[in-house]
Amino acid sequence: MRPSHGAEEAFRAWQLAAASGDLQGGVPHLELAAELGHPLAMTDLGVRRIQSGDDAGARELWRRASEAGASKATVNLAAEAELRFDMAEAEQWWRKAAEQGEPEGMRGAGVRAYHRGDLAEAEKWLARAAAGDDGEAAHYLAVVRRQRAAEAGAVEADAGQRVAEVGQAVPDAGQRVPGEEILTEEWVLARLAEGDTDLAERLFRRPAMEGSAEAAYNLGAFYQQTGNPSAAQPLWLLAAELGLPLAMFALAVLYEQSGDRTVADAWMDRAAEAGLFQAQAAVGERMLRAGRHEEAEGYLVAAARQGSVPATCALGSLLAARGELPDAEELWEHAAHEGDGYAAQQLARLHENRGDTAVAAHWRAAADRADEPSQHEPGPPAPLLARRYPQ
Numbered sequence: 162m163r164p165s166h167g168a169e170e171a172f173r174a175w176q177l178a179a180a181s182g183d184l185q186g187g188v189p190h191l192e193l194a195a196e197l198g199h200p201l202a203m204t205d206l207g208v209r210r211i212q213s214g215d216d217a218g219a220r221e222l223w224r225r226a227s228e229a230g231a232s233k234a235t236v237n238l239a240a241e242a243e244l245r246f247d248m249a250e251a252e253q254w255w256r257k258a259a260e261q262g263e264p265e266g267m268r269g270a271g272v273r274a275y276h277r278g279d280l281a282e283a284e285k286w287l288a289r290a291a292a293g294d295d296g297e298a299a300h301y302l303a304v305v306r307r308q309r310a311a312e313a314g315a316v317e318a319d320a321g322q323r324v325a326e327v328g329q330a331v332p333d334a335g336q337r338v339p340g341e342e343i344l345t346e347e348w349v350l351a352r353l354a355e356g357d358t359d360l361a362e363r364l365f366r367r368p369a370m371e372g373s374a375e376a377a378y379n380l381g382a383f384y385q386q387t388g389n390p391s392a393a394q395p396l397w398l399l400a401a402e403l404g405l406p407l408a409m410f411a412l413a414v415l416y417e418q419s420g421d422r423t424v425a426d427a428w429m430d431r432a433a434e435a436g437l438f439q440a441q442a443a444v445g446e447r448m449l450r451a452g453r454h455e456e457a458e459g460y461l462v463a464a465a466r467q468g469s470v471p472a473t474c475a476l477g478s479l480l481a482a483r484g485e486l487p488d489a490e491e492l493w494e495h496a497a498h499e500g501d502g503y504a505a506q507q508l509a510r511l512h513e514n515r516g517d518t519a520v521a522a523h524w525r526a527a528a529d530r531a532d533e534p535s536q537h538e539p540g541p542p543a544p545l546l547a548r549r550y551p552q
Contacts, residue, residue: 468539
């Protein structure tokens, strides 16, 4: 069904407003176009609904849009179902998106069939997606075809042969080679750092395909570090589906870098709920920016207790916004001593406002010297946390 002329005009007005950066002014046009049944408007409005926390409203809009033929809305329904761990529903939507001709739907249907063990169904959809130059689908397709060949007896390898294959790639400590160097764990790490793809594949591919989340994550990390994020993404997705929080976090960062903030936020939320302090800090900071202070506080406290310096600094900013400057100052001082330049800047401003120029200058100098604190390396938790937030 074609949208009405009024719906087309309203959706065009939304597009023009969005292109000019006037999202707030464009939303009424988007809502009108969606109300009049414009499929793309319902799809876009669903994204805005889920960003505001209205998951049910988003799903309803996407269902209506999907029924009207909007394949992107169907893809959104599939991805949202996966994030709720409803893989059966997700596969239904992926298959519908595939039948609507959506390449991402073909890939999704193939991946879900692969994880369900239906290799024939997986190959059908992945082959169609790969034909459209989908690199991730091509990766899965190669895996599926190798497994189907192995099941058919075309590839025979017992456990001893697999050990032998790994042994060829990772010589035992003490083995000599020309030049008399000894091949050790340091040698293996050095080869991986140099980008030895064959070694990485031998070490991690088979255990990853046999269900090792850590192996899947490590192989993905290898590809990311060697400049191949498209190869890292399906491996991290596999590791995340197997329940590895660090893979969920890595996926969130990857999607954010690609501009897909909705999916990035969803994976970051899952990693945070799984207790990963890096993700808890990121979610807390996101909620703080959105003005959701009570929710932000819970995530930031959880991360700061685990020693997250960025979370400690952000928690100080939250308390400062409430007017609780003594506690905010203590948290900023702790974060600044751990190398957080932003915390040092906040302290400098605080002392400048008090007229204490000498102390302000000290913190300005500390901010200039500070490096960005690594979100992966926790420090000691701030003492104030135990007093203010007893467990």
